[in-house]
Every structure is written in C-alpha cells, then in structure tokens.
Amino acid sequence: MSINSLNTSISYLKGVGPSRADLLKSELGIYTFSDLLNFFPNRYIDRTQFFKINQLQQNSSEIQIVGKITNIKTVQQKKGSRLVATFRDETGFMELVWFRGAKWIKDSLKVNIPYVIFGKTTYFNGLFSMPHPEMELVADYKKNLRSAMQPVYPSTEKLINKGISNRVVSKMIQSLFEELNGNFKETLSISIIEELNLISKGEALLNIHFPRNQELLTKAQKRLKFEELFFIQLQLIRKKLVRKAKIKGFNFESVGINFNNFYKNNLPFDLTKAQKRVLKEIRKDLGSNAQMNRLLQGDVGSGKTIVALLTILIALDNGFQAAFMAPTEILATQHYNSVIELLHEMDVTVKLLTGSTKTKERKIIHEQLQSGELDILIGTHALIEDKVKFKNLGIAIIDEQHRFGVAQRSKMWQKNTLPPHILVMTATPIPRTLAMSVYGDLDISVIDELPPGRKEVKTAHRYDANRLSVFKFLKEEIEKGRQVYIVYPLINESEAMDYKDLMDGYESVTREFPMPKYQVSIVHGKMKPADKEYEMQRFIKGETQIMVATTVIEVGVNIPNASVMVIESAERFGLSQLHQLRGRVGRGAEQSYCILMTSFKLSADAKIRLNTMVETSDGFKIAEVDLKLRGPGNLMGTQQSGVLNLRIADIVKDAQLLKTARNVAIETLTKDPSLKEVENLAIRNTYQQISKNSTIWANIS
Ligand code: ADP
Ligand code: MG
Numbered sequence: 001m002s003i004n005s006l007n008t009s010i011s012y013l014k015g016v017g018p019s020r021a022d023l024l025k026s027e028l029g030i031y032t033f034s035d036l037l038n039f040f041p042n043r044y045i046d047r048t049q050f051f052k053i054n055q056l057q058q059n060s061s062e063i064q065i066v067g068k069i070t071n072i073k074t075v076q077q078k079k080g081s082r083l084v085a086t087f088r089d090e091t092g093f094m095e096l097v098w099f100r101g102a103k104w105i106k107d108s109l110k111v112n113i114p115y116v117i118f119g120k121t122t123y124f125n126g127l128f129s130m131p132h133p134e135m136e137l138v139a140d141y142k143k144n145l146r147s148a149m150q151p152v153y154p155s156t157e158k159l160i161n162k163g164i165s166n167r168v169v170s171k172m173i174q175s176l177f178e179e180l181n182g183n184f185k186e187t188l189s190i191s192i193i194e195e196l197n198l199i200s201k202g203e204a205l206l207n208i209h210f211p212r213n214q215e216l217l218t219k220a221q222k223r224l225k226f227e228e229l230f231f232i233q234l235q236l237i238r239k240k241l242v243r244k245a246k247i248k249g250f251n252f253e254s255v256g257i258n259f260n261n262f263y264k265n266n267l268p269f270d271l272t273k274a275q276k277r278v279l280k281e282i283r284k285d286l287g288s289n290a291q292m293n294r295l296l297q298g299d300v301g302s303g304k305t306i307v308a309l310l311t312i313l314i315a316l317d318n319g320f321q322a323a324f325m326a327p328t329e330i331l332a333t334q335h336y337n338s339v340i341e342l343l344h345e346m347d348v349t350v351k352l353l354t355g356s357t358k359t360k361e362r363k364i365i366h367e368q369l370q371s372g373e374l375d376i377l378i379g380t381h382a383l384i385e386d387k388v389k390f391k392n393l394g395i396a397i398i399d400e401q402h403r404f405g406v407a408q409r410s411k412m413w414q415k416n417t418l419p420p421h422i423l424v425m426t427a428t429p430i431p432r433t434l435a436m437s438v439y440g441d442l443d444i445s446v447i448d449e450l451p452p453g454r455k456e457v458k459t460a461h462r463y464d465a466n467r468l469s470v471f472k473f474l475k476e477e478i479e480k481g482r483q484v485y486i487v488y489p490l491i492n493e494s495e496a497m498d499y500k501d502l503m504d505g506y507e508s509v510t511r512e513f514p515m516p517k518y519q520v521s522i523v524h525g526k527m528k529p530a531d532k533e534y535e536m537q538r539f540i541k542g543e544t545q546i547m548v549a550t551t552v553i554e555v556g557v558n559i560p561n562a563s564v565m566v567i568e569s570a571e572r573f574g575l576s577q578l579h580q581l582r583g584r585v586g587r588g589a590e591q592s593y594c595i596l597m598t599s600f601k602l603s604a605d606a607k608i609r610l611n612t613m614v615e616t617s618d619g620f621k622i623a624e625v626d627l628k629l630r631g632p633g634n635l636m637g638t639q640q641s642g643v644l645n646l647r648i649a650d651i652v653k654d655a656q657l658l659k660t661a662r663n664v665a666i667e668t669l670t671k672d673p674s675l676k677e678v679e680n681l682a683i684r685n686t687y688q689q690i691s692k693n694s695t696i697w698a699n700i701s
Contacts, residue, residue: 027159040648041208051065084097096117186202189679203219233658274449294423294444295424301451303451316376330536336350353380463599474546483547502524532552565582565593578613627652
C-alpha cells in the first residue's frame with residue numbers, strides 16, 4: 001500500500017459508509033484512515049484477571065468473576081419489574097440485576113452452570129450486585145480468542161445512541177489493519193530507536209490497539225508518547241533556530257550613557273546574582289543581530305522591573321524607543337511612577353498611555369512617539385492599538401504576559417520595520433516541563449533568587465468563626481504602623497453576588513475599624529479609573545491603613561509598608577492567584593503575614609491548596625501542585641496553546657519522557673539542522689507531513 005492510502009477518506013473503510021463516516025467526523029474528528037489509526041484507546045480492561053466475590057471492593061472498575069447462578073426471581077417495583085439472580089462462587093454470593101428485558105433474559109439464563117460475568121459492581125446494604133452484566137458460559141469463553149487487554153476508546157453519547165459502540169470501533173480498526181496490511185512507515189531514525197530501546201512504529205500501532213500483553217502495551221505507549229512529544233519539540237526548537245537565523249533583529253551593540261549613568265548613580269541597590277545573570281543573557285541577545293524573543297520568569301518580588309528598565313536603557317543608548325506594557329491600569333501607573341522616580345535627573349522622556357488617558361494628552365503622545373521625542377511609553381493594551389506608531393521601536397517589554405492573548409503579543413511585532421526585541425515577563429511560574437512545551441520556542445531566563453533581607457511571609461489558615469481574633473491581630477499590626485490588605489474573591493466581574501460579599505465585607509470592616517481612628521480604602525473593578533487611582537494613592541501615602549479590594553490588586557502592586565494580606569473566602573481562589581496575592585506583602589523590612597480565611601466546609605482540593613500555601617512560598621513548588629490539581633489545560637496562559645492537545649502523552653505524567661524528547665530533538669537538530677542526512681530521512685518525512693497538516697503551530701507564541 002502506498003502512503004497515500006492513509007489519507008483515504010474514512011467512508012471507504014469496510015463497515016463504515018457515509019452516515020457512520022459523518023458521525024466519526026463530527027463526534028471524533030476522524031476524517032481519514034490515518035485519523036482512525038491514531039485514535040488511541042484511553043484505557044484497557046484486563047481480561048486476564050479474575051476476582052473472587054470475597055475480594056470485591058466498593059467502587060471498583062469493571063471486573064470479571066467465574067461462578068454459577070443458583071436462584072432467579074422477579075421483583076415487582078413501582079414501574080414494571082426487575083430480575084434478580086443470585087450468583088455464587090466458592091467464596092460467597094452476590095446479585096445480578098436487570099431492569100430492562102427481564103422477560104427474555106430470564107428465559108436465557110442457565111442455573112448451576114459456570115458463567116464468566118463481566119461488569120461494574122455496586123454495593124448496597126452489605127451486598128454486592130452487578131447490573132446488566134456481560135455474560136458468557138465458561139465453555140464458550142474458553143473457545144473464543146480475545147485480546148487479553150481489551151481497549152476502551154473515547155466515545156460520546158451520540159455515538160453510543162447511534163450504535164457505534166466500543167466493539168464497533170474496535171472492529172473498524174481491525175478492518176483498517178487488514179486494509180493497510182501492516183505496512184507502516186518508520187518515523188524515527190534507527191539510532192534514536194536503538195538508543196531509547198523503542199519498538200518499531202508498526203509494532204507500536206498494533207499493540208496500542210490490540211495489545212498482546214501488558215509488557216507490549218507499555219512499550220507501545222512509550223514509543224507513541226515519545227514520538228508525539230519528540231515531533232512537538234522538534235518543531236518548537238526548529239522554529240527557534242529558524243527565527244535566530246532568519247529573523248534579523250536590531251543590533252544593540254553598545255551600552256552607553258543612559259545605562260552607565262543609571263547604573264552608577266541611580267541604581268538604588270545592588271543587583272542580585274540572578275538579576276545580573278539574566279541581564280547578561282539579555283545583553284547577549286540584543287547584540288546578536290537576531291531578534292530577541294525571551295521569557296523572563298521570576299517569582300513575585302524577585303525584581304523583574306529593574307531588569308526591564310535596564311534593558312530599556314540599552315535600547316535608548318542605541319537610538320531606539322521602548323514600550324512597556326502591563327495588563328492593568330493600576331500596574332501600568334505603578335510602573336510609570338517607579339520608572340519616573342528611578343530615572344530622576346536623567347534626560348529621558350517617559351509617558352503613560354492607558355484607556356483613561358485624555359484625548360489631548362493622547363494626541364501629544366502620538367506626536368512625540370512619531371517625532372522620536374518620546375523615549376519610553378508605558379501603558380496597558382492601549383499601547384498595541386494601530387494608532388500608536390513609533391518612530392523607532394527597539395524593544396517591547398510585556399509584563400505579566402499570561403494576562404495577554406497570543407494575538408495581542410504578536411501585535412508588538414508589527415510596530416517597526418524589523419520586529420522589535422521582545423521580553424515577556426511572568427510571575428506565575430510555570431513548571432519547567434510545561435514551559436518547554438508551551439514556550440519551547442522562546443528563550444527562557446529565570447530569576448531564581450529574591451533580593452536579600454526578605455523575610456518569608458508567615459502564612460496561616462483561619463476559619464470565619466475566628467474572625468474576631470484576626471481583627472484583633474490586624475489592630476495590633478496597624479498600631480505598629482503597618483498597613484493591611486483585605487481581599488475578596490471576584491471570580492466573575494459581572495456577578496452581583498460577589499459585589500454583595502465585597503460590600504458587606506467593607507461595611508463590617510468599617511464598623512470594626514471606625515473613623516477617625518482608622519481609615520479604610522476600597523478598590524474594585526467597577527470603579528472609575530480615576531477613583532481607583534485616588535484610593536490607591538491614599539493607601540500608598542499611608543493615609544489609609546486598610547485596603548479592601550478585589551483581585552484588581554493581584555498583579556504587581558508594590559507597597560512595602562503593607563505587611564498583612566487577609567484573603568477572604570480563600571477556598572475560592574486558585575493556587576497561583578493565592579500566591580500572587582501573598583506576593584503583595586513581604587516587600588518591606590517588616591515581618592509580613594498572610595491570613596487565609598475560609599468557612600469550615602472545604603473540598604479536598606481546597607484543603608490541598610490551603611495547606612500548600614501554608615507550607616511553602618516557593619512559586620515553582622506551588623505551580624507543580626497547581627498543575628497536578630488542575631491539569632495542564634487550565635493553567636493561566638496556556639489555554640490558547642494547541643500544544644496541549646495531545647493524543648496520547650500527558651505533560652504531567654510523562655514529564656520525564658518529555659525531557660528526553662526535548663534533549664533528543666536538540667541533539668538531532670544540532671547534528672543535522674535541516675534534517676538532510678540519510679539517517680534522518682524518516683524524521684524529515686514525518687516532520688514535513690506534520691507541518692503540512694497541522695494548524696496548531698500557528699498559535700504558538
Ligand atoms: P516583580 O519581579 O514581582 O515584578 P519588582 O520588580 O516589583 O518584583 O520588585 C519587588 C521589589 O524589590 C521592589 O520594591 C524593588 O525595588 C525591589 N528590588 C528589586 N531588586 C532588588 C535588589 N536587587 N535588591 C533589593 N531590592 C530589590
Ligand atoms: Mg512585577
């Protein structure tokens with residue numbers, strides 16, 4: 001068979017036909033022979049194992065038992081009747097139950113003759129029962145040949161209702177194998193297969209659908225998972241190499257007066273080792289003639305902003321402008337204020353552009369940008385609007401990049417004749433394994449060290465019932481001159497319920513902390529930007545001691561004197577959000593605290609989240625737990641990435657294999673960048689095939 005037959009429409013397969021083909025397309029996305037071949041079971045039932053009745057466990061999966069029916073009775077119930085048979089083996093007895101078809105089943109059952117029964121058991125009142133078991137006489141069971149590991153394919157209700165059961169799918173795949181006659185092209189090189197001790201492609205496909213035994217199934221899974229991850233990595237790394245070789249970038253060859261003056265006179269502290277290392281990595285990129293596309297990861301408070309500013313100054317030194325984009329107005333304003341302060345007495349023009357910038361000011365900004373008078377533009381999404389044109393944009397910094405969509409980020413690329421250098425920053429650490437898949441085509445820098453002298457934030461979990469003692473503690477801290485955040489969940493901006501919680505909370509706080517002794521600020525998403533800013537400023541200046549807020553303060557806000565973070569209904573927040581919120585305190589010299597308030601009713605997941613927060617402040621550890629709890633698809637910033645639509649591999653469970661795949665991909669491309677060696681012919685063919693067929697790659701960063 002030629003390779004083309006894999007592209008044959010599924011409707012030509014024996015046993016399929018047009019109407020089934022339509023269902024396969026709409027329900028499972030199976031269009032061709034190849035799609036069906038790569039439609040893998042999501043689990044297997046081990047039909048080699050038998051249970052005894054006294055070994056049964058509550059909530060077990062499908063099992064099989066050998067025994068005999070000793071008694072059959074019909075039980076009348078409100079609607080119709082049900083058939084109940086007593087089933088015994090030498091260790092005990094259980095019941096088999098039928099709610100439908102009782103009449104004809106009753107006639108077909110044989111008493112005192114050994115059966116193999118198969119199905120799920122339920123447990124009630126000390127008795128196990130199996131509803132609607134699959135049954136076969138032991139004599140027949142022995143005659144039939146079957147695969148020991150029975151594959152179970154993903155399915156949908158519609159498919160089942162239309163009669164496309166698991167057995168039907170299995171049959172289709174069987175005729176597919178007959179049709180293809182075992183001709184499967186190898187996709188990997190011999191040296192990779194040998195080095196990793198993999199089985200061949202053909203053997204893997206056969207055993208994933210019809211496993212001969214557990215060992216071969218495991219080998220088939222390993223081979224196919226590796227292959228899937230390998231080709232993803234190969235594409236990501238190749239893309240990165242191509243970008244480096246082809247996409248020319250502005251060459252920032254010199255470090256000049258701005259950078260040097262700042263470093264000598266204005267830098268308020270010594271950089272940490274990690275900040276210096278990252279800065280070196282960035283400088284190397286900027287002077288390499290290629291466009292920089294780098295992700296800077298660093299835990300909350302690790303000091304990414306100063307790295308961003310130094311990077312900007314290098315751009316300025318080379319005659320370029322810089323853009324610095326943040327996801328919220330509060331954060332953009334804060335960046336603006338701190339940049340202005342850091343650059344004091346330097347001859348650099350900085351402006352702020354957000355949704356609430358007045359038309360007149362906006363016009364001035366547009367003009368200054370185009371004339372080149374403006375050096376640094378800081379702002380929100382407003383920065384990427386088409387109207388915003390630079391004379392010579394050299395670098396774009398995107399803070400908290402997971403808050404931006406891929407499309408928004410890529411708009412930055414079009415702001416100059418050559419794409420500007422891009423530095424994206426994130427304080428939501430994603431586990432390395434995931435970063436490799438999602439951001440595999442970016443270079444990654446990590447600030448893995450906090451500035452010296454930071455005290456770890458003491459974190460405690462308290463129940464609502466203990467609120468009074470929490471308030472007492474807040475009063476003591478305020479007495480010492482500290483400031484307090486109290487944050488309410490606002491999961492859905494439009495949900496009236498959440499606002500009610502916030503307002504009720506605000507009221508009870510003002511009652512407990514009355515004026516004039518205490519001043520309480522409130523900030524939430526429905527306020528006008530100017531009002532928000534006014535309240536923020538009061539808190540920053542220390543005029544108010546308590547800030548009641550929603551998660552608008554989650555990202556980036558930096559107020560060193562605020563040392564207590566109270567999170568209300570903490571069970572409703574995700575781990576990364578809790579971590580971000582906690583990162584708002586612990587920024588000054590004082591001991592800081594984070595108090596997680598919850599009701600007594602907590603889900604198992606919520607308990608894990610709260611315990612994790614109490615036990616660790618390491619963002620990477622927290623991210624690992626988050627990944628395990630929620631699965632990779634739900635992590636911030638990864639949703640749009642098609643990279644996670646894997647057929648067989650699992651980024652969490654197969655993290656080790658992913659690392660191997662990445663290393664092998666790097667090794668392969670290092671030795672043979674364009675895959676033109678004879679040895680890599682199979683890889684190249686597959687690679688080209690995948691690149692042609694897949695659309696997901698267009699979505700990566
Ligand atoms: P993030 O990485 O979360 O954006 P920031 O850049 O806001 O962190 O920095 C957090 C705080 O740490 C700021 O107040 C900043 O001035 C301070 N900081 C940054 N780097 C250092 C350093 N090397 N030594 C001391 N303080 C630093
Ligand atoms: Mg920041």
